[in-house]
Amino acid sequence: MSNSVTIEDIYKLFEQTNEQLQRSREEFDRRQLESDRLAAERATEADRRAAEADRRAAEIDRGLERLERTVAQTSREVANLTSRWGRFVEELVRPAVIRLFRSRGIDISQTSLRVKSDKVKMEIDILAVDGNSAVAVECKSRLSQDDVDDMCDRLRKFKSGFPQYANYQIYGAVAGIEINEGVDVYAYRKGLYVIRTSGDTVEIANDDKFRAVAW
Numbered sequence: 001m002s003n004s005v006t007i008e009d010i011y012k013l014f015e016q017t018n019e020q021l022q023r024s025r026e027e028f029d030r031r032q033l034e035s036d037r038l039a040a041e042r043a044t045e046a047d048r049r050a051a052e053a054d055r056r057a058a059e060i061d062r063g064l065e066r067l068e069r070t071v072a073q074t075s076r077e078v079a080n081l082t083s084r085w086g087r088f089v090e091e092l093v094r095p096a097v098i099r100l101f102r103s104r105g106i107d108i109s110q111t112s113l114r115v116k117s118d119k120v121k122m123e124i125d126i127l128a129v130d131g132n133s134a135v136a137v138e139c140k141s142r143l144s145q146d147d148v149d150d151m152c153d154r155l156r157k158f159k160s161g162f163p164q165y166a167n168y169q170i171y172g173a174v175a176g177i178e179i180n181e182g183v184d185v186y187a188y189r190k191g192l193y194v195i196r197t198s199g200d201t202v203e204i205a206n207d208d209k210f211r212a213v214a215w
Contacts, residue, residue, distance in 0.1 A: 089139040090114075090125050093175045093195055096202050097128045097137065100195065104204065104212075106133050106171070117161030122154055133169040137195070143176030148187045155215040170215040175202065 090113055098108045107130045115127045126137035136158060138151045155172045159165060174187050175195035184194045184205055191213025194205040206212075 089141055089175060089177055092177075092197075093137060093139055093202055094126055096195075097126060097135070100202070100204050101128060101135055101193075104193075106130055106135060108135070115162075119163065120157055120161040122157060122161040124154070124158075129165075129168075132167070133171065134165055135171045135173055135193070137173040137175055140174070140176045142178040142180065143174055143183055143187075144180050145183050145186055147176075148174055148183060148190060148192065151192065152190055158215060171212045172215065173204075 094111055094113060097111050101108045106128075108128045109130050111126055111128045113126060115124045116122070124136045125139040128135040128137065136151075136155060138147060138154075140147050151172055151174055154161075155170060158170050171193065172191070173193035173195055176183075177197055179194070179196060184196070187194050188206055188210060191211070193210075193212060195202050196205045197203075
């Protein structure tokens with residue numbers, strides 16, 4: 001005897017199917033709401049992190065600006081201090097230049113401070129001149145090898161910058177309150193006079209064997 005399917009059975013099947021579909025829809029809606037909630041939380045967190053990153057970046061920018069201002073101010077102060085020290089060395093050396101170089105056979109008659117060329121970019125701290133010779137002196141608070149090299153470069157260009165001395169014998173000298181280790185020997189070998197402090201005055205450090213290079 002076969003089982004027959006009645007209308008009532010079909011209705012029950014539809015009801016069960018509808019219930020399952022409803023539960024599926026409710027579960028889908030619940031998961032969708034949960035997904036939306038998580039997405040909103042993530043977006044809020046991302047916005048918060050982005051805002052925090054922007055705030056920190058702004059703080060860093062402000063910090064860098066302050067640092068740049070401080071570095072610029074410090075650089076200006078150091079440059080001013082270095083310039084003042086350089087002027088001090090010039091004022092210390094200049095009164096002694098005539099005496100120092102006359103003792104070396106160069107009969108200096110006049111000295112000038114901070115002589116600039118209008119031909120090339122060049123400035124000589126002290127220019128000491130006699131009848132047919134001149135001594136260009138570079139003054140530093142601390143004398144380095146780079147200062148010696150720079151002075152040699154200027155001496156090579158000197159007559160181009162100061163053509164009025166084209167027929168002169170041009171000698172070079174470097175002066176420093178402090179002289180880096182070995183720089184005095186380096187300058188000596190380059191043919192430059194080395195002027196250093198000695199008590200309350202200054203002296204030429206080169207010995208009697210020294211032969212200055214004429215440029």
